[in-house]
Amino acid sequence: MPLIDRHPVLSFKHGRKVEFTFDGKKMQGFEGEPIAMALHSEGVRIYRETPEMKRPRGFFCAIGKCSSCFMLVDDVPNVRTCVTPLREGMRVCTQRGKGAVLPMEGEQ
């Protein structure tokens, strides 16, 4: 999905372009902008699969309230990608199921 390049009222100031991965695939987005926006501009609409019905979900509210855009980011599950800033090298993955909390260091 393309970025909007011409607008009668708004001008968009984007930050630095950085690379990240989505399910192992290389993508680009603007540093500091929400992960969900970067994915959407790369044409990604499906962000997770629901735990029981296995239904695809994308984003809905984009203000961090509805939980629809939860993803696995750098191994952390349930990240609200609509309000989490993109950083260089982030590993973003489709979340399947509820997501598990990683064991603390030293724990098994």
Place this chain on the structure above:
Amino acid sequence: MNEKHSEIQEAEILVIGGGAAGLSAAAEAASAGAGVLVLESDLHLGGQLVKQTHKFFGSKDEYAGTRGFLIAGKLLEELSAYPDKVKTMTNTAAMGYYKNDGVVTAMRGEEEYFKLKPKRIVMATGAQERLIAFPNNDLPGVYGAGAVQTLMNVYGVSPGDRVLMVGAGNIGLIVSYQLIQAGVSVVGILEAMPNIGGYWVHAAKIRRLGVPILLRHTIRAALGSETVQGALVESLATGERFQLDCDIICMAVGLTPTAEMLWQAGCAMKYIPELCGHVPVRNKRQRTTHEDFWIAGDAAGIEEASAAMIEGRVAGLDAAASLGYSVDENRFDVFAERLNSLRRGDTAAKIRSGLEKVVAA
């Protein structure tokens, strides 16, 4: 010590929400001399104002004639006059209130938690989008109107190719126009009611651009298996059903106030249909039945940004006054008059009737 669980932070006035109401409350409280901390869950301040490309109505005092996103800048500029008084934190959400000791828990980012102990709290937490029930309403591509605005007006990302708008209230009409500004095609606007809910001036702009507004029509299903590929639409007048080709279904079917923390605080709450949900009982200065809590903006009842800004000012000023800061009492009368003038006329009849049920004399 684990730095993800830091010490309790003190604050004189905690403003929860950095949108139209919250920024106004902060500016007013700071101008009276109070220390203010503003928490904003999004990555930037300004709330929904930053997504609005149209010029506001109302009065000059609330920036009538100025485009919404520029108003956010004006409020931030006003706040910048009080660098020693106002602190703001973005990407930070208030999570809960503990009635026994007055502690507020908050989360910065996804993993950093901390506690706050404010003396006073202004809730300016806004609203959340409603969704209506239909098969496949969870399919990627069914987006809230606010989400579509965020994509295209804040981050410059085109939401899709062909959008079906559901709802012809002001938000549905304005976002349709914004989509066209962004170069996206709007295949139609559905409205279950027999008339357009939003202002005529917005509807006229849309109609001039050739977008059909289908009154007495509703959505019966989103079509597609992985993402939205169309919509099944029904005429409520004839029962006729037909399909529309679209890749985005934009839901503009209303908002509901979000002030969950007030339940935790034990504030008296009432369900007020005219204000679109549960809202706190309060006095004319926006103070709730819990003496440490004020309410302002859409969290107090769905209205519009101009009213939210004035309510914010009233709440911020009164919260500062309650801490012993000297304030000019005349300002309350000025604000009350501005609110009255915004709420005159037929379009505001619903708001007036809702407020009558929830504002104590």
